[in-house]
Amino acid sequence: MSYQALYRVWRPQVFEDVVGQKHVTKTLQNALLQQKITHAYLFTGPRGTGKTSAAKILAKAVNCRNRGDSAEPCNDCDICKGITDGSNPDVIEIDAASNNGVEEIRDIRDKVKYAPSVSTYKVYIIDEVHMLSIGAFNALLKTLEEPPKHVIFILATTEPHKIPLTIISRCQRFDFKRIPHQAIAERMRYIIDDYGYEYEEEALQMIARASEGGMRDALSLLDQTISFGQEGITVNDALVITGSVSQSILNDIAKAILEKNPQSALELLHSLLAEGKDPVRIVEDFIQYYRDLLLYKNSPTMQDYLERVIVDSEFEQICEQYDIDFVYEIIDRFNKVQQEMKWTNHPRILLEVCFVQLCQNNFSTQHTVSDEKVLQLEQKITFLEEQLQQLKVNGIQAPTQQEEAAPAKKARPSKKGFRAPVGKIENVLAKATKQNLQLIKGNWGSILEKLKRSHAALLNDAEPVAASELGCVVSFKYEIHCQMAMNNHEFVNIMNSLLYQTSGHQMELIGVPEEQWQELRESFLSQHRDLLKEKNQSKTEGDPLIEEAKKLFGEDLIEIRD
Structure with missing residues (x-):
């Protein structure tokens, strides 16, 4: 391809x-001048900020034949030209994303001991080094710590947190920052002037902001804009390529919000959406717009820090009309909409609702209402103080602070553990049947599967122990789990619903700790046994057949049924 x-x-x-x-x-230049080149460097930072370019320049500078006392490579000698076009065998570029195995790093480790063929230093540039496997990092470790004197390693990555600390500690680390949009715009201006293209300054600013601090992204967008436009680089061309919203439309919508005109705001919004603008990008533009408005309103001299807006007479008039509290509310609303858009399939509707709310809500009246409430509270406090003073005059003393504190001590919650509802459990036991219990136990697994994971965890050490048409008693191994379950109203309601689906009866879930269950069960059985014994005695007194059976088998072994 002839075009690059x-x-x-x-x-x-x-x-x-x-x-x-x-x-x-500056640090690398000083190191070259002072001949303090180290054996390993780590370049980190966002994409398109110059990490690989700086690595290549450093490789040329340490090997340049004509550098002399300069800190820059000459780019004219055969070494510099070979590194620039990739033909120099002593500067090896490795993409760790596709060469991340142990074998590739072992190959480097085996070849690193050989002296460079044409250059002074053999330079290994490993791009996206965070993609290496753990085994590859371990294979690189010893070589990176003590390489031969003729070898320099330059590691580049966008995600330094994925690199082992043992690797980072053996390198000089340089953190590349996002490039300010003003610096990007200046570089693009230099390139365009070299080609002789016509351009609009606002278009360059728009492309620079859309690149998000990456020079490569900015030049790619500039390349697209040049190809798209026919008569130079215009704002409209930049808007189409970047997907941004023009400042004139932002100003018009800001006016519509001030004038509480939702129809005008929605018409402008729909015109943007009809052009194919992304709702998420529209919200981002408005957040930056109102951020710049707030910054300019507080500090008009800080125009260099504005990211989205170019200050003109129209923007200054809008700033004068906006109240700062209103701007805070607008930014907060747009931030919330931006978060909600991540979880919805209808971002357009969210944006339309946001615009209508911003146009209809009168935030100044909200502040007034809150002031009125404060005034009402002050009036009530004054009235209560007068009533209290009147009581004192009539001989009734108000309670002192110590007297007020005393009941509070008595009202402390009891430190006793969970107590099961004895009455409900006895009612269930009185009408409990084996069939009901077996029905619940047989479907217990399916009941747990229908619960949320957090709810099912409460029943890990629990089991149904008694059931009737009135309710189901569940024994918990630990008292704290029983208390947490029975105090969770959502859990209890869901369990009652599932028990109804399983049994066909309105059964109530009743929880009881295991220790209390054993006591309640023994107490109920003993009472039941005594009542049955008294009933049997009243029925069989004077019956000679039963008296004879008692003599033969003993009273405890006999059960009398009607």
């Missing part, structure tokens, strides 16, 4: 061309 993308043609070839990373380039 702008970001490839204008890739930095000297440190001075690396935009927005002065803290990195």
Whole structure:
């Protein structure tokens, strides 16, 4: 292909061309001048900020034949030209995303001991180094710590947190920052002037902001805009390519919100959506717009820090009409909508509702209402103080602080544990049947599967022990689990519903700790046994057949049935 993308043609070839990373380039230049080149470097930062470009420039600088006392490569000698076009065998670029195995790193470890063929230093540039496997990192570790004197490692990554600390501690780390949009715009202006294209300044600012601090992204967008436009680089072309909203429409919608005109705001919004604008991007533009409005309203001299707005007479008039509290509310609303858009399939509807709310809500009246409430409370306090003073005059003393505190001590909640409802359990036991209990136990697994994981966890150490048409008694191994379950109203309601679906009766879930269950069961059985014994004695007194049976088998072994 004869045509090359702008970001490839204008890739930095000297440190001075690396935009927005002065803290990195200055340190590397001083190290070259002082001959303090170390054996391993780690370049980290967002995409398109110059990490690989700086690595190549450093590789050229340490091997350049004509550098002399300069800190920049000459780019004219055979070494510099070979590194630039990728033909130098001593500068090896490795993409760790596709060469992340142990074997590839072992191959480097085996070849690193051989001296460079044409250059002074053999330079290994490993891009996206965080993609290496743990085994590959371990294979690289010893070589990285003590490589031969003729080898330099330069590691580049966008995600340094994925790199083992043992690797990071063996490198000099340089953090590349996002490039300010003003610096990106200045670099694009330099490139466009070199080609002789006509451009609008606002279009460059728009592309620079859309690149989010990455020079490569900015040049790619600029390349697209140049191809799209026919008469230079215009704002409309930049709007189409970046998907942004023009400042004039932002101003018109801001006016509609001020005038409480939802019809005008929605018409403008629908015109943006009809052009194919993304609702998420529209919200992002409005957040930045009102952020700039707030910043300019508080500090008009800080225009260099505005990210979305170019200050003109129209924008200044809008700033004067907006109240700061209203701007706070608008930014808060847009932030909430932005979060909600992540979880909805209808972002357009959310955005329309937000615009209508912003146009209809009168925030100033809300503040007035709150002031009125405060005034009403003050009046009530004054009235109560007068009543209290009147009571004192009549001989009734108000309670002192100590007297008021005394009942509070008595009202402390009891530290006793959970107590099961004895009456309900005895009612269930009185009418309990084996069939009901077996029905619940047989479907217990399916009941647990229908519960949420947090609810099912409460029943890990629990089992049904008695059941009737009135309710189901569940024994919990631990008292704290029983208390947590029975105090969870949502859990109890769901369990009651599932018990009804299983049994066909309105059964109530009744929880009881295991220790209390044993006591209640023994107490109920003993009472039941005594009542049955008294009933049998009253029925059989004077019956000679039963008296004879008692003599033969004993009273305890005889059960009398009608």
